[in-house]
Amino acid sequence: MGPDSIIRSLGALAQEHRLAAFRLLVQAGPEGMAAGALADALGIPASSLSFHLAQLSHAGLVSQRRVSRSIIYAADYAAMNGLLSYLTENCCAGGSCAPAATAERMAS
Amino acid sequence: MGPDSIIRSLGALAQEHRLAAFRLLVQAGPEGMAAGALADALGIPASSLSFHLAQLSHAGLVSQRRVSRSIIYAADYAAMNGLLSYLTENCCAGGSCAPAATAERMAS
DNA sequence: TCCATGATTCGATGATTATAGAAATATCGA
């Protein structure tokens, strides 16, 4: 996971609607959510959402599969893992800013 | 740390020169680095770097202090911690994509 | 085949971001 891919991922999440969409997909779990359901939940036009989903997809943060007429999007946990790993290893002075929440979860 | 601040932080890091600058600052440690030294290391004009540092600063990811004629920038580990915490808690389905690297570091 | 549905692509527009030289500001030493 090179800096280029990291920058694409960061850029993909650095936008109100895309961050919200990704959070919804994470909540939705591996089942994912149809594009239409996402557009409804976010209250934005389908064509706008499609633009944003394309960026998340290009960054590798979401996967998509067609089920009948719907296209179902799902968060890619491995990609998110890669992003967090990069940030932790390269932007954190040897873990000195590893989130406490993660530490706690790891300990339990 | 609300979504607004998170988006600013993500956007601040989602750029080649800014990500590189932030990584250098993390490597530099709490002592930080002068703006000029950063510009040299990155090979970009001072005015361009100043623009980028302003964004990192606005996002709260770096602090600055004047020492004689130089302005020394330093990474803000607490802010980075906040960003990682948010991503882990809101974009990670209950820690299912917590980076292994963090887990290992926590265990040692 | 024809129509309705779910979604993407196209196209135009406005907004934001990146770049970098020139000018301005702040500090220090002579």
Added chain:
DNA sequence: TCGATATTTCTATAATCATCGAATCATGGA
């Protein structure tokens, strides 16, 4: 005070990004 140094602010320009209606594409049912 004057000049040199370190940095930022100003200004203009180019490039990228966001929005959304209209047109298009894919699928399934009558």
